[in-house]
Amino acid sequence: MVKHKNEFKCKWISWMLAFLIAFSCVLTACTPRRGTASSDSSSNPLKGADASGDTRLNVVTTLFPYYDFLRQIAGDSIRLTMVVPAGMDSHSFEPTPADMITIQNADLLVCNGGTMEQWLSQVLDSFGEGTGPKRVVTMMDCVDVVQEEIVEGMEEGEAHDHGHMHVHADGTVHAGDHDHESEDHAHSEEEHEPEDHVYSEEEHDTEEHIHSEDEHDMEDVAVHDEDHAQEYLDEDDGHGVEIEYDEHIWTSPVNAKKLAGVLAEVLAQEDPAHAASYAENCASYQDKLTELDAEFREVVSHAKRRLVVFGDKFPLRYFFDEYGLEYRAAFSGCSTDTEPSAKTIAYLIDKVREEQISAVYYLELSSPRVAEIIGEETGAEPLLFHSCHNVTRHQFDSGVTYLELMEQNVKNLKKGLS
Structure with a gap:
């Protein structure tokens, strides 16, 4: 039963991706390519204006904490969109075609990382070279992570709404199938709003070390999967010991302060014209986090x-x-x-x-x-x-x-x- 549910989920995402690719081809045939919309696009580091002519940095994030950090730092200097809809448990989120297009068109995608966002890896892998977000920042890579733990009295439970990460003896990392039940969370129709997964700050309807598709990797925080692989212990049979990390890194105000600093630095790199403003706003926000x-x-x-x-x-x-x-x-x-x-x-x-x-x-x-x-x-x-x-x-x-x-x-x- 579980296997069939997971196979259906994977097929559903594949169908959606196929739809997205076909739809993108239609858009490409009917609209100018991104980056050529404005007369000064040759000196503009952004992908270009949207349909309304807005040339601000187009930032897309998956989760509320980063959405809020970004708006505190950047204010109206960026276009900001949150993908996981308000009222939904992020662990049970599945993207719509509209969500995929929103992600594809981002100048900067800020994600959390970890297994709860395994859906995002599938979406990003589906984009052709040069057609996805210009830059992807994974916040879990920016702080030290800790393992999930089972304490006295706690039920281990059989279900996670996403797969596990397996590190093998050769250091490779494999995202396993979600061989679990219980994928359904009960939410009200008002909370879900399933037909409108994209929330934009402008309309009030509104994702760990830095991960980049360009040459923007920040050496001081960039740690990739192969580095995490070293944290796994090898069993005698040569198979990796499965370790699951707690993904809720923002819950510590101390971590939040670090994450805000990373976001301000990334924004400054992607939008140098507003670098001073980002730094000033971030410093003020970090002071408030220190007080908290x-x-x-x-x-x-x-x-x-x-x-x-x-x-x-x-x-x-x-x-x-x-x-x-x-x-x-x-x-x-x-x-x-x-x-x-x-x-x-x-x-x-x-x-x-x-x-x-x-x-x-x-x-x-x-x-x-x-x-x-x-x-x-x-x-x-x-x-x-x-x-x-x-x-x-x-x-x-x-x-x-x-x-x-x-x-x-x-x-x-x-x-x-x-």
Whole structure:
């Protein structure tokens, strides 16, 4: 059953890619080639103007955190589009033909990387030489990554909504099939908006080391798959040991500060005319992230305990490692399971009682029901902890920011540690 689901998914993407190629050929025959739209295109490093004549750097990103970092740094100096729609869990996203065209036309594509964006690798591989995004930046390569872990009481789960990375004895990296079940996430029609996957800042409808198709690789942060391969241990039979990394790198404000710096540098390289503005805005934004970091450290320094309980998945390794916190949770960060066993719930209830924990947490775009059950049995208050991987459509349209979501986390974390 799982095999058939995965085969269908791959065939679906192949069909979409075939459609995209055919559609692109029609566009090529009917419109001028990118880069020749403006009279000064010979000195313009960008691909060229869009249909409306907008010659700003066309930046496309997959996830909300990078969308927000980019708009804080660049403001109106760039055209900015987010591919994964507001209200959708990024782990279950599948691109539409319109999404593929948006990605193809990007001057700069900012992605997260990792197995949750395996769909993007397929899309990029489908583009002919010189017809895809001018530059691709993979944010997971810009910071030190940590492995997914299973802690006491946590269900390992059988499902991830994406494949695993396998590193073999010869150092090669292979993205395996998603040999898992549970690919379906329940989201409301309002949250999904499946017919409109592309969200643009202009309309308010609105992806680890640097990865480039040109000669733009930044040597100080560029580490490729073969470097990661060295982090894998070889088994006696010559096959690689499978390691899965936590992909939610932005959850640490310290990481966020580094990521913002990388984005500002890349923007300056791609759009030198606004380099000074990007640097100034980034410095101001990094100051705010430093203040946020200090707030979390203040909360933790006065905490009665260091243990936090999640009646949900746990995508916060980077955050908890940064502040020296411990956790118990129903599932790991990338699990697509949503209903823990009675044994897991009982363990979490006992842990909350044993440690006299005052709050139990759940995540955005997720059901709070398990946290509520634990709360009903223990008196602990169910509270939201926002991983910031995405926001609701209403929040997106309202212009909510990473800093605003994290400030709410400061308040809710303080309740749980008191």
